Amino acid sequence: MSLIINADDLGYSSHRDAGIFECFEKKCLTSASLIVNGPTSESAARKAVEMGLFLGLHLNLTEGIPLTDVPLLTGDDGEMYYKDNFMALDAPNTCPKLVVQETRAQLEQFKVLTGYSAKHVDGHQHVHIYPGMAELLAPVFQEYGVLSTRIPDEDLSKFEWVGGGRRKKYEMLFSTMVRARLTYKKYGVRAPECFVGLALGGLSLGQERLDSCMKETFGTIELMVHPGHSGVLSDGCFCDSFDTSDGRMHECEQLQTLTIRPTLCDWSVYE
Numbered sequence: 001m002s003l004i005i006n007a008d009d010l011g012y013s014s015h016r017d018a019g020i021f022e023c024f025e026k027k028c029l030t031s032a033s034l035i036v037n038g039p040t041s042e043s044a045a046r047k048a049v050e051m052g053l054f055l056g057l058h059l060n061l062t063e064g065i066p067l068t069d070v071p072l073l074t075g076d077d078g079e080m081y082y083k084d085n086f087m088a089l090d091a092p093n094t095c096p097k098l099v100v101q102e103t104r105a106q107l108e109q110f111k112v113l114t115g116y117s118a119k120h121v122d123g124h125q126h127v128h129i130y131p132g133m134a135e136l137l138a139p140v141f142q143e144y145g146v147l148s149t150r151i152p153d154e155d156l157s158k159f160e161w162v163g164g165g166r167r168k169k170y171e172m173l174f175s176t177m178v179r180a181r182l183t184y185k186k187y188g189v190r191a192p193e194c195f196v197g198l199a200l201g202g203l204s205l206g207q208e209r210l211d212s213c214m215k216e217t218f219g220t221i222e223l224m225v226h227p228g229h230s231g232v233l234s235d236g237c238f239c240d241s242f243d244t245s246d247g248r249m250h251e252c253e254q255l256q257t258l259t260i261r262p263t264l265c266d267w268s269v270y271e
Contacts, residue, residue, distance in 0.1 A: 002269065003262035004192060004222045005029040005255075006150075008058060009124070010048065011038030013243055015231025017047070019252040023227050024053050028255040030266040033058035033122050036109040037067055039238055045113035054266035056120030056148075057110045059103060059137075061127045062086045064237040067105040070098040079237055083125050092132030099133075100140055107144045120267040122150035129173070134180035138187040148270040149184050150222060151191040152198055153177040159199040159212065170198060190270050193217075197224030202247020205254045214261075220269060221262060227252035 007020045010032040017040055023029045031054040034045055038060075048055050062083050066073060072095040074080050081089060091099050110118045121141060122128060128137055128149060141149070153174060156167040181191055194217040200209060205225070214221070228248030233239055242248075 001218060001262040002220050002265045003260060004031060004220065004265055004267060004269070005225060005260075006056075006122075006222055006267075007032040007225050007227055008122075009033070009035060009038075009226060009228075009243075010055070010058070011035040011041035011044040012238055013038075013228075013231055013234060014040050014043075016226075016228035016243060016248065017044045019228035019248060021047060021051065021053070022229075023225075023252060023255050024051060026256050027264075028258065028260075029225060029227070030054065030264050031056060031120070033120075034110065034113070035060050035064075035124060036106050036113060037064050039234065039236060041113060049114055054120075054268060055110075055114055055118075056122060056267055057106060057118040058124050059106055059121055059128055060124040061091075061099065061102060062125050063240070066102050067109055068102050070095070070102050073098055073102065086127065087130050090132070092130075092136045096136050099136055103137060103140055104144075107140075107146075117145055119146060119271060120148045121146050126150075126152055126173075129177050129180040131176050134183040138184050138189060141184070141189050142187040146189055148267050149189050149191050150195065150224070151177050151181045151184075152195050152224070153181070154195050154198045154213070156199055159209070161204060161209065162199050166198075192222040193219030194221040195224070196221060201226065201251075202245060203250050205247075205251050207258055210258060220265075225251055225255060227255055 007029050011034050033056045035058045156162045196213045233244045
């Protein structure tokens with residue numbers, strides 16, 4: 001078995017970036033996903049390249065100001081519709097060209113910021129596996145040479161500490177994720193056989209629960225994490241309280257104490 005430990009949201013804020021870089025320096029994560037329209041995306045990308053941290057694109061269609069003119073994907077304030085509001089748009093059917101337009105722009109911006117093309121892409125708030133999105137995005141990923149993605153199909157029914165609402169949400173998306181895995185694979189974009197992380201976010205991360213989540217995993221596994229340092233909530237576009245919750249520092253600290261049994265690797269395993 002091999003394990004990719006991927007930190008999401010690089011470029012979201014300076015305190016989140018600091019936590020990610022600290023964990024990489026301590027060798028307790030192997031890659032990170034960059035939000036290219038984030039407030040600190042430029043400085044974060046520059047430092048990641050200097051450190052040798054493997055970066056993928058964290059495709060963002062649900063927060064902040066888009067890179068292109070996509071009026072149907074934004075509200076009156078010019079910001080993209082957040083999470084469930086984006087899903088309610090049914091964008092793959094109502095404005096597919098705009099989704100592709102913004103996706104292309106973010107893939108291009110990733111190259112500008114890092115100096116290389118993204119070989120891995122996952123979605124901010126899992127937007128890339130929303131209904132209809134894989135069918136729309138997979139050909140674009142193939143065109144740009146993307147080799148891997150994330151399929152967050154973790155079975156939450158096994159973990160009693162996960163709240164019922166969160167469990168129900170991902171159960172409803174499970175069949176969509178299965179189709180997405182097959183669709184991306186059809187276009188040469190692969191995903192790890194197993195995913196871990198939905199049950200471990202924030203204060204839930206710890207050795208005992210990690211061991212429970214890893215019990216039946218096999219092959220290549222992705223562990224999704226969101227470490228960060230303490231910080232002040234932004235008054236700009238990127239101002240989700242998730243960014244400054246106690247869970248970010250908890251994950252940063254816990255990652256440095258966990259015993260990891262599988263061999264660590266990054267997304268280059270798919271190259």
